[in-house]
Amino acid sequence: MKPAPFAYAKARSVAAAIELLASNDARLLAGGQSLIATLNMRLSQPALLVDINGIAGLDRIALTNAHIEIGTLVRYAQAERSPEIARAAPLIALALPHIGHTAIRNRGTLGGSLAFADPAAELPACMIALGAEIEIVGPQGQRAVKADEFFKDLFETALTARDVLTAIRVPVASGATRVGFAEFARRHGDYAMVGLAACAQADGTRLNDLRLAYFGVGATPVRARKAEAALAEGDVEAGVSALAGDLDPPDDVQASGAVKTHLAGVLLRRVARQLGRAAS
Amino acid sequence: MRITDDSPPIVSALDRPNSYIGRSVPRPNLARLTQGRAQFVSDLTLPRMAHVAFVRSPHAHARIVAIATAAAAKAPGVVAVVTGAKLAKVITPWVGVLTHLKGIKSAPQYAIAIERACWQGEAVCAVVARSRAEAEDACELVEVSYEALPAVADPETALESGTPVIHPELGDNLTFERVHVGGDPDKGFRDADAVIETTFHFGRHTGVTNEPRAILADWNEGEGRLTVYQGTQAPHMMQNLFAKHLALEEHQVRVLTKDVGGSFGIKVHTYADEMATVALSKLLKRPIKFVADRIESFVTDIHARDHRVKAKIGVKNDGTITAWEIDDLTGIGPYSVYPRTSGIEANQIVNLTGGPYTCPNYRARARVVFQNKNVMCQYRAVGHPIATAVTEGLVELAAAKIGMDPLEMRRRNLIPDDAYPSSGPSGIKFEALSHHESLAHLDAMMDYAGLRAEQKRLRAQGIYRGIGFASFIEVTNPSAAFYGIGGAKISAQDGVTMRLDAQGALICHTGVTEQGQGAEAVIAQVAASSFGVPIERVRVITGDTDSTPYGGGTWASRAAGIGGEAAWQAGKALRANVLACAASILQAKPEHLDIRDGAVVDRDGGNERLPLHELARIAYFRPDTLPPGFQAELVATRHYVPRAWPFAFTNGVQASYVEVDRDSGFVKLLRHWCVEDCGTVINPQLVDEQIRGGVVQGIGAALFEHCIYDARGQLLNGNMADYLVPMAAEMPDIEVGHVVTPTADSELGAKGAGEAGTAGAPGAVMNAINDALRPLGAKPLTAMPFTPGRILQALGRISESTPT
Incomplete structure (x- = not known):
């Protein structure tokens, strides 16, 4: 259970990550809770891992009147402790305790779960139920994709090989x-x-x-x-x-x-x- | 009168001053383990060490047409690429048979497959490289051409004429068959008022150890010596096997086993990849290491329990059981595992079924067949969980049929506590058991009447809870009857050598081994008590065939009962030697002296006469001051093997309390109880841990663990996400109680406790689920694991023809 050889690069900005993704057969590394296991089992053998964990600002939770925006690197454990998510996105708060175990939740990211798109995972379904928007940055700039159109097929999403999922936008829950x-x-x-x-x-x-x-x-x-x-x-x-x-x-x-x-x-x-x- | 306290006090015969017997002293290895300073083979490195990884067959059955190794041989870091044919020049194949299992047959198994791969996961080529990662990289470059052959997957059809014979030279796919008839089963069934017949299925599963199998072999050509560091339960057995198959003498082989990260019976067998690792070291003349990864563990660590048992019980309206009948069928993979064979599990099922009960009328047949799946062999509580679930499942089905309370049914049929010595329906011999006292203790411990009232109250609210029981017996402290008489070089006896060091501490070498279960603690407790030093002054050394006494190791719940008695006797012998020396120094009579708390004292009154460090100083450094002609002997060795009884059977009873959600088919485990009788309890905490851990593994069998194969012999869930080991969140509180019936075969009186939990839990959980669902008219569940789908099917929520 040793991964095949791969190169590793640590991106300091989203732009740099997109630049690095231009090289052949590169994969983004976020929390690594699915990717590292597939590497170790040699189910995937990318040539380059682009580590986005060092990019500043991707782990923010920001609340506006209409939306709560959750940065792609927000860890499950961080989301569990967030009073903003509990208030503005109570469905996510309900789902989080079901995800893996403490060690997994300490490391795994919300963005990573959506990008990986495991059909049995909790968060993709939550995004669809919430009518969330997924923010994506690619070589042509930024775009937003509705959750209903984001999940295409088994482990396939609207993300292309050169895209970075940067944030999730969820409508703020109202009294109704x-x-x-x-x-x-x-x-x-x-x-x-x-x-x-x-x-x-x-x-x-x-x-x-x-x-x-x-x-x-x-x-x-x-x-x-x-x-x-x-x-x-x-x-x-x-x-x-x-x-x-x-x-x-x-x-x-x-x-x-x-x-x-x-x-x-x-x-x-x-x-x-x-x-x-x-x-x- | 026996003691029925939950924390049994010190047994009087062993009640020496400063005795540690019966006390929950902390394990001496605890600090080492918790500080990360244990010596696991997985962590070891040696100079010039290389790593081996194996190319494994993706087919359940295939002819190996060609193996192209050139590209792999040129890959970075690669030392050698070795095929089965090449390796067979240094290591001979083996055949897993024993002469006392009449008619058992198997085919020669090679360290690496040569002509055919016979299960998915069998190694077909070895790649040795500087690192495991490089070895795995190069494995991907080995090109193996296979010609797929039809796979034999289903034991039910393995013996049919249209089914291919896996080893044509054997004539058929039958490994072993045993038929037993005791009493008069035909008359028994004729005398019955009701006969209940059903078929039990047990899911093939495996033991999942924290540390996978690991071995590091170092052939030193200059010394003509092979040193093997191995995570094994039986170092001396492995020494014999390495020597035998590498054409060496045993003194040329040293097996070292320090800390082992869990075994459960998984690490007491000969594994082809481990034999290949040792052979590669001899071939390449350098240290070679193999650590199984989790994925290859699932397809190579032995599996167990894959049995289909057709079973029948006869019962009278007054509850008397009149007859038993079982027909067991099991598929064990393509080879009988060496050297213990894969016939033992089925043989144990025949031995143990009906064992706690008086009814002697018993007909049994067990058939063991070859198939193209991973090999099966002995895993914790070999055969017991199956025999117990079949027996106890039948008992509770019969009780329900005649409308009798399941505890009352047992009271009327369990062998009376005053009827010993006695024997079971298969002829197995019991020295002394305590079924009724255990049952009474359990009844009180769980407040059975109160639970039944609660169950009734909740049913009125639509909540379905069930109570299930399992009385059981457990084989422990085996004599040579287990393996030795069948021709296997597996020691039934064990030894302890004790030495007083120059400062008066005790150095204690034992043949039993530490797997994380606490054997070191038990040996230290017995040694300290028997000889007379504080336990902090005892150092226990295990797992080195160069220095520890020849012994069997750790399996069949033997370490405490057999290794412990050897330590007890060695302690007595060394005490006598030391007192002889003390008597000559003090000019006293040895019989007037004793050793207590690290000092020689007056036997009467306990006045200190001579600290042990002073005695050691004189004996080692100033022997000139001792009387002429007196030679101090500060080392003693004693061995022990049970002789009066082939096995020290233990007994007990478990109860499970569950709630079944009739909508979802999910089972919630509410509580679990086990009362067991392992004779003298040396360390109550360690015994309780063994029981609880064993119960959890039994619950795993009942609800979670299952190696799921498809019809082509492919394992579908060989990873930790899809193979469900039982986890803490789903486990109930497990309460443990004790009844103490020491064996008279040893002075210590200790029997084993390692497998009792696993033996009883699956049957108890099964009976609890069926008890919960009975008022709903559900068909009794008899196929483990009891998945939500199977429960929904029994409830008629999904149709019976639908897959679950």
């Missing part, structure tokens, strides 16, 4: 915002067998702009749009039934697709209670 999060993992800290991140705006008993983002059920996080429609009307059981049309999870070593679909329904009932509880 309702969030819910639950997942099933065989052991605490494991990637979920299936999980659900949800966000809505309450309007009396109605849930507007309801977003149900499942993870661990396909190549990317999956919006359960039929279930959303049913649940928005307050019919949880119709939502559970609708999941069969929304989700088609493949079998994996922890659970078959049938088990995942069943568990997705159990999660929906639990998350629906969370969304309702918050409303009352």
Whole structure:
């Protein structure tokens, strides 16, 4: 379990990182919680690692009226301790304790999780549920991509080989915002067998702009749009039934697709209670 | 009358002044381990040392057509690229059979595969380089052409005529078969009011050690000597095997085993890659190191427990068990593992099933078959978790069928505590066990009646909790009956050499080994107590075939019971020698003297007569002052092997309390109890740690651990993310209680405690889950691990034909 030989460069600015990414077969190194394991198992063998951990300013959490902006190098542990995230992005605060273990959360970054885009990871689904924007800087400058369009396929995102994900922008939760999060993992800290991140705006008993983002059920996080429609009307059981049309999870070593679909329904009932509880 | 306190007091026969027996003294190796100053093989470096990495077969079964090594040989840092054919010139193959397992057969296994790879992960080529990283880089340049062959994956079809025979020269894929009939099973089943029949499945899993397998071999051509630093449980066994297969004599081989980062039975076998490492050192005449990485550990460390057991019990309406029947089938990979064989696990299942109970009517068949998966062999509590889960699963299914409380069912069938000596349905002999007293202790400890009331109350609220039990027996302190009589050069006896040093401290060499379980502490406690010094003045030396007495090492829960008794006897012998010397100095009679707390004292009254450092000074530096003709002998060696009984069986009972979520199929472990009887408890804390750690490994089997193979013999989850070892967050509090029935086979009276936890936990958890789900009409769960999917299936939440 030794990585294949690679070169290493430490970038001091985003521009420098983009410059370094121009060389053939380069990869960004952030928290390294996924990349280092794949290197050691020789599942990936990049020629150059571009370390962005030394770039100043990428670990800021900034709050404006409309958005909370989370820098790409914000570590899970830092986010867990952030009162701004707890207040403005309570869904992320709900999800964080489910991510790995303390050692992983001390090192792993929010930006790294999105860029890696593991289909069973918590944060990509949270971004979709929250309608977040992903800020990207590339050779042509800066752009923002909506979370719904960011996750393309298994470990594939809107990032090109020369892009740096620099920040995440999440709309600030209002008094009407309702969030819910639950997942099933065989052991605490494991990637979920299936999980659900949800966000809505309450309007009396109605849930507007309801977003149900499942993870661990396909190549990317999956919006359960039929279930959303049913649940928005307050019919949880119709939502559970609708999941069969929304989700088609493949079998994996922890659970078959049938088990995942069943568990997705159990999660929906639990998350629906969370969304309702918050409303009352 | 036996003692049933949870922290048993010092047993009277051993109650010498300043005794450490029965006290939770801290381990002497604790500071070394916690300060990072332990000597693990993984950390060792030697001058001129090179590292080996192996090219491993990606196929479960394939002919090796050609191996192109030229590109790898030219890679940076590479010392040598060695194929199986080349290595076979320095090391001979081996065959894992024992003569007392009648009919067992296997094929010659080579250090590196030559013609065929027979499982995914078998080494086909070695690359030696300056660093492990360079060796791995060069491995990628070795081009192996394979011709894929059909893989035998499913034991159920391994013996069918259409299935390829893995080793054609053996005639079929049957490794070993044992049939046993005890009493009159046919009559037993005829006499039954109810017969319950089911099939149990046990998931293939493995022991996951903190430190992987590690070996550093150093052949010194000038000295004609091979020094091997190895993380092993059995240094003398390995010395014999290295010598035998490298055409050396045993005195030419020195095996050194200092600290080992966990073993669990994984490190007591001959591994092809470790044998290859030793052979490479001889071939290349320099130190070669191999440390298995986690990924290769999953496909090379022995697996265990892959069994399908069809089982049947007969029971009368009054609860009397009338008959047992089992049909066990297990696939053990392409080779029977050397030298202990892969037939022992199935053999133990036949031996142990029904063991705690009086019913003698028993029919058993066990078949062990070859297949193209990683090899299986002995892992902690060999066969016990399976035999116990089958027996206890049957007992609770029978109790449910006749509507009897599961504890009452056991009270009516467990061998009475006053019926010993006794024997089990397979004919195994018991010296003295305490099933009923253990059960009574457990009943009180867990407040069984209170828990049942709580369970009933919560069911009314839609919360489904279950209570499950497992009575068990455990094989410990094995005599030569285990391996020696089958022709294996595995020592059943063990020895301790004690020396008084020049300042009156005790230097203690033992043949048993330290794996992190605390053998050093136990030997130090016994030595200090037996001889009479403070424990701080005892230094224990283990794991060096040049200097420690010949012994078996650490396995089958033998270190405390066998190694401890050798230390007890050596301490007595050295005390007698020292007192002879003291008597001649003091002009007293030795029988009027004793050694207490580091000084020679008057036996009566305890007045100090001579500190040991003064005695040592005189004996070593001024022997001229001793009487003419008197020679002080300040070294003594004693050996011990159990002779009266082939094994010192222990017993106990476990209980598990779980909550099952009927919606998700998830199991929450609420509490776990174990009452065990390992005879004299030398160190209560270490015994409790052994029980708790063992229970956790048993829970791993019940709920989490599973080496999942596909139909082509490919391991699908061979990494720490997908193979689920039990973790602290999911574990319940584990309460441990003791009943003490010492063995009369030794003065110390200690039996083993290393495997009791693992033996009982899976059955207890299984029974608890089924108890929780019974009111829901769920089909009893009998296939481990009990995943959410399997539980949902039993509850009818997902269909039975759907994969889980």
